[in-house]
Amino acid sequence: LIxxxxxxxxxxxxxxxxxxxxxxxxxxGDDCAVCRPAPGHELVVTTDLLxxxxxxxxxxxxxxxxxWKIGAANLSDIAAMGARPVAFFLSAAFPAARxxxxxxxxDGLRAILSLHATPLAGGDLxxxxxxxxxxxxxxEAPAGRALLRSGARPGDGIFVTGSPGFAGAGLRLLxxxxxxxxxxxxxxxxxxxxxxEGPEWDCLQKHLRPEPRLAEGLCLRDSGxxxxxxxxxxxxxxxxxxxxxxxxxxxxxxDARLQALIDGDRVTLAxxxxxxxxxxxxxxxxxxxxxxxxxxxxxxxxxxPLHRLGRxxxxxxxxxRLAAATGEVPLxxxxxxxxxx
Ligand SMILES: [Mg+2]
Numbered sequence: 007l008i009x010x011x012x013x014x015x016x017x018x019x020x021x022x023x024x025x026x027x028x029x030x031x032x033x034x035g036d037d038c039a040v041c042r043p044a045p046g047h048e049l050v051v052t053t054d055l056l057x058x059x060x061x062x063x064x065x066x067x068x069x070x071x072x073x074w075k076i077g078a079a080n081l082s083d084i085a086a087m088g089a090r091p092v093a094f095f096l097s098a099a100f101p102a103a104r105x106x107x108x109x110x111x112x113d114g115l116r117a118i119l120s121l122h123a124t125p126l127a128g129g130d131l132x133x134x135x136x137x138x139x140x141x142x143x144x145x146e147a148p149a150g151r152a153l154l155r156s157g158a159r160p161g162d163g164i165f166v167t168g169s170p171g172f173a174g175a176g177l178r179l180l181x182x183x184x185x186x187x188x189x190x191x192x193x194x195x196x197x198x199x200x201x202x203e204g205p206e207w208d209c210l211q212k213h214l215r216p217e218p219r220l221a222e223g224l225c226l227r228d229s230g231x232x233x234x235x236x237x238x239x240x241x242x243x244x245x246x247x248x249x250x251x252x253x254x255x256x257x258x259x260x261d262a263r264l265q266a267l268i269d270g271d272r273v274t275l276a277x278x279x280x281x282x283x284x285x286x287x288x289x290x291x292x293x294x295x296x297x298x299x300x301x302x303x304x305x306x307x308x309x310x311p312l313h314r315l316g317r318x319x320x321x322x323x324x325x326x327r328l329a330a331a332t333g334e335v336p337l338x339x340x341x342x343x344x345x346x347x
Contacts, residue, residue, distance in 0.1 A: 008105040012131055015105070022116055024126045029092035029146065039127040041093060043146060049092075050145040050152055052083035058137040066180040069107045070189075071214040073114025079239065080143040081122055081218035082285040086237035088153035088227025089145030091220065093127040094119055096141050099134035107137070122220055153227055153235035158253035158290040160320040162233050167219050167286045168310035169212065170242055171273040174281015176213025179206055186210050205272055216285040222309055223287060229302060231295025236288050241280040242315070243337045245288050246326050253290075256322035259315050259337070261330040267313060279337065286310075290318055 010018060020034050032040035043049055054076075056062060062072055077094070084091045096115065100108050119126060124143070183195030190202035192210055200207065219237070226232045234249045250257050267278045291299055303312050316329065326337045 008109055010105060015108075015131055018109075019112060019126070022112065024116060025120055025123045026125055027092060027123060029144075030125045030127045033093075033125055033127040034129075039093065039095070041127070041144065046149055047146045048149050048152060050084060050087045050089045050147060051142065052080055052145075053140065053142040054080050054083075056139045056141075064107070064137070066185065067214060068186055069110035070114035070117070071186065073111035073116075074118045074215050075114075076111070076139050076141050077115045077118035078216045078218045078285060079283075080141045081118070081124070081220060082216070082237040082239070084143055084145035085218050085220045085223035086153065086235050086287060087145060087147060088151065088223050088232070088235065089147040090224065091122055091124040091143055092146045093144040094124050094141065095128050095143070096126065096139065097130040097132075098140075099132040099136075099138045101135065101137070102133045104137070111139070118218075122218070147227070151227060153223070153232055153289075155234050155236050155249050155252040158234040158249050158255050158257075158318045159292070160255055160318055162290040162292055162318040163296055164246065164257060164259070164288070164290055164315045164317060165312050166238065166242060166288045166315055167222055167312055168217075168284070169208075169273075170238060170267060170284050170286050170313075171269075171277035171279075171281050172209050172212035173216060173283040173285075174213075174241070174277035175273045176209035176211070177281070177283070178277075179209055180213065184210060186214055205269075209272065213283060216283065218285055219287045219310075221306070222303070225303060225306060225309070226287065226289055226299070229295060229299040231292045231299045232289045233292050234290045238282075238284045238286045238288050240282050241284075242288060243279040243326055247324070249288070249290060250318075250326060251324045253318070254323050256319045256324070257326045258317055258319050258334070259326065259328050261328055263313065263315050264328070 029041055031042050081091050186192045192200045234253055236245045236248055238245045246257050268275055328335045328337055
């Protein structure tokens with residue numbers, strides 16, 4: 007069992023080796039971090055609070071995956087702005103007897119920050135009865151170029167990256183008794199060992215180790231054709247509604263296009279529309295630049311598919327509707343809401 011005092015903990019964190027960059031001139035070890043933005047750039051800032059029992063359950067989430075996910079969820083917001091992450095801050099509270107868990111969380115966080123060359127520039131620590139993590143990320147974008155939710159216009163196409171719904175399906179598998187038992191293994195509800203591959207594994211990994219779409223966000227921004235963007239943390243229906251509300255427009259989803267994202271009983275329409283924590287990018291695209299954007303996106307090695315979902319309309323502002331053979335159906339405002347009574 008690891009037992010360090012606060013100063014030893016901070017020195018241990020520093021000693022783990024984190025990415026460095028020109029933005030963070032002075033990181034951990036002073037009263038403040040000292041940062042140096044690139045000339046002609048703006049900073050985007052996001053912050054996120056994760057509370058044990060509300061946002062994560064330690065009996066279904068391996069600690070290293072939790073650390074990864076804290077990083078991924080916040081980097082995903084930077085991706086949604088079409089920005090590049092430049093500094094990460096983490097404040098953590100946890101029981102004094104759970105330093106082993108904290109160490110594993112930091113290992114998972116270090117893995118994803120290393121992958122995206124983002125320094126850990128500071129934070130704070132406290133003992134507490136339950137685990138709680140507060141993350142802040144700074145990102146950088148050329149002045150005036152950050153992607154916003156408010157720019158969607160009637161006629162724009164609606165697109166989403168990757169595999170929406172898989173994380174929701176993964177959460178359902180965990181609730182049904184599936185467990186990830188090692189970085190490359192899982193177990194079914196009967197405790198039978200399974201290898202780290204196959205349909206269930208894909209969903210578990212998508213839920214536990216989401217991939218923030220950072221390179222994709224930069225590509226979408228640089229296309230000049232994206233008019234609005236958001237990352238899908240609460241499900242397509244709810245996240246697209248945010249774009250509609252902020253843009254003063256409506257959205258019409260094409261039922262046939264959504265059906266193409268469903269995968270048997272594994273990923274349902276409810277997962278695609280209302281499953282949270284996918285951390286995909288949902289964007290609206292000006293038709294004038296659409297062909298070039300799609301060709302550019304498809305040519306990038308390692309990029310996920312970009313699925314067309316429907317279009318932005320002038321009618322029913324602030325509302326998402328589904329265009330089916332039987333007519334237009336308003337989508338219920340679904341998705342996760344912390345304060346829903
Ligand atoms: Mg977001």
